[in-house]
Amino acid sequence: MTILVTGGAGYIGSHTSLLLNEKGEDIVILDNLSKGHAEATLNQTFYNGDIRDEELLDRIFTENNIDTVIHFAADSLVGESVENPFKYYENNLIATYQLIKKMVEHNVKNIVFSSTAATYGNPSSVPIEEKQYTLPTNPYGETKLAIEKMFHWADQAYGLKSVCLRYFNAAGADPSGRIGEDHNPESHLIPLVLQTALGQRDKIFIFGDDYNTEDGTCVRDYIHVMDLAEAHYLSVKYLRETEESNIFNLGNGNGFSVKDIIETCRKVTGEVIEAENAPRRPGDPAVLIASSEKAKKHLDWNPNYNDINTIIEHAWKWHKNNPNGFND
Ligand SMILES: NC(=O)c1ccc[n+]([C@@H]2O[C@H](COP(=O)([O-])OP(=O)(O)OC[C@H]3O[C@@H](n4cnc5c(N)ncnc54)[C@H](O)[C@@H]3O)[C@@H](O)[C@H]2O)c1
Numbered sequence: 001m002t003i004l005v006t007g008g009a010g011y012i013g014s015h016t017s018l019l020l021n022e023k024g025e026d027i028v029i030l031d032n033l034s035k036g037h038a039e040a041t042l043n044q045t046f047y048n049g050d051i052r053d054e055e056l057l058d059r060i061f062t063e064n065n066i067d068t069v070i071h072f073a074a075d076s077l078v079g080e081s082v083e084n085p086f087k088y089y090e091n092n093l094i095a096t097y098q099l100i101k102k103m104v105e106h107n108v109k110n111i112v113f114s115s116t117a118a119t120y121g122n123p124s125s126v127p128i129e130e131k132q133y134t135l136p137t138n139p140y141g142e143t144k145l146a147i148e149k150m151f152h153w154a155d156q157a158y159g160l161k162s163v164c165l166r167y168f169n170a171a172g173a174d175p176s177g178r179i180g181e182d183h184n185p186e187s188h189l190i191p192l193v194l195q196t197a198l199g200q201r202d203k204i205f206i207f208g209d210d211y212n213t214e215d216g217t218c219v220r221d222y223i224h225v226m227d228l229a230e231a232h233y234l235s236v237k238y239l240r241e242t243e244e245s246n247i248f249n250l251g252n253g254n255g256f257s258v259k260d261i262i263e264t265c266r267k268v269t270g271e272v273i274e275a276e277n278a279p280r281r282p283g284d285p286a287v288l289i290a291s292s293e294k295a296k297k298h299l300d301w302n303p304n305y306n307d308i309n310t311i312i313e314h315a316w317k318w319h320k321n322n323p324n325g326f327n328d
């Protein structure tokens with residue numbers, strides 16, 4: 001059986017494709033390279049195209065014996081989604097509808113989906129369990145939640161089985177340094193701090209130091225990208241074995257503030273890394289920490305890289321050796 005990985009040239013998709021390959025799974029990648037990098041696919045079977053291209057999907061589902069789709073392809077910038085919500089309804093919700101319509105037509109039963117902590121909005125308490133209410137504060141989270149709900153009804157009507165994985169903050173890189181995070185523009189905290197360590201930026205701006213947290217800065221749950229990759233592999237097995245849909249959080253259960261992250265980056269890189277306080281970024285919840293007990297129980301998932309130092313060391317190895325990302 002073959003797995004179709006959409007968005008497999010992107011950050012989390014390429015790390016998952018690498019792991020699936022190492023596990024002996026047969027995969028094909030589909031990515032339109034709007035954000036991803038062909039080099040990140042490491043010579044695995046790659047279709048350069050769009051998930052909205054119906055003829056291409058017909059060809060991929062006909063040419064390969066696909067039983068499962070792992071669906072990473074999306075736009076995922078929170079701020080951009082507030083400024084241009086239609087882009088998110090188009091490339092996240094409508095594009096996913098087009099993808100699963102083709103899956104149903106070709107009798108492909110399983111999908112593992114990249115959902116997000118942004119489906120929760122401002123949580124009433126942490127750690128967040130899957131049964132907490134979902135009230136997204138931006139179109140990005142809203143479209144991801146709408147997709148989860150579409151899967152629920154597609155299961156009822158057509159027997160499409162889904163595992164929705166609500167990731168918290170993906171971080172780190174392949175420990176052996178072959179691939180890593182290369183977003184343009186970059187908006188995530190850890191790569192931005194490491195670019196500052198490399199001298200590519202003068203300083204890192206801390207978005208808000210007046211939150212109701214210990215040091216006043218936002219707290220997040222950082223999860224190693226290879227641990228996320230492992231959860232996708234286990235989700236494929238779960239779908240193949242149980243034929244049941246489910247939703248799981250994926251995080252470490254530990255919270256680190258923006259200041260904690262900057263301090264850890266200073267320690268790991270040995271660089272000064274200048275930081276400056278700046279206004280809050282609209283839409284940022286103060287604290288997001290996952291309870292991942294459900295994923296541990298049902299998927300038998302056990303993150304290997306709980307230590308924030310290790311996560312940042314792996315990210316640093318990639319950025320130091322590839323200061324221009326895949327263009328090096
Ligand atoms: N990075 C995080 O911390 C995080 C957290 C929660 C959820 N997510 C979700 O995980 C997924 C992967 O995130 P990432 O950080 O690897 O993003 P990414 O931008 O690196 O990867 C997404 C990939 O999808 C491709 N793509 C986008 N639209 C496409 C389309 N219409 N057709 C074909 N390919 C298309 C892009 O070229 C890119 O390679 C996304 O769905 C994102 O919303 C990410």
Ligand SMILES: O=c1ccn([C@@H]2O[C@H](COP(=O)(O)OP(=O)(O)O[C@H]3O[C@H](CO)[C@H](O)[C@H](O)[C@H]3O)[C@@H](O)[C@H]2O)c(=O)[nH]1
Nearest residue numbers: 076116117118168187188189192205206207218258281284
């Ligand atoms: O230059 C920066 C960049 C970020 N931050 C802060 O660092 C924290 C982490 O920010 P990121 O942009 O790295 O990550 P987010 O928590 O905003 O977003 C992540 O989690 C979201 C769910 O809440 C989405 O899923 C999104 O795709 C994913 O990247 C936030 O408090 C942010 O305000 C700064 O202080 N300065």
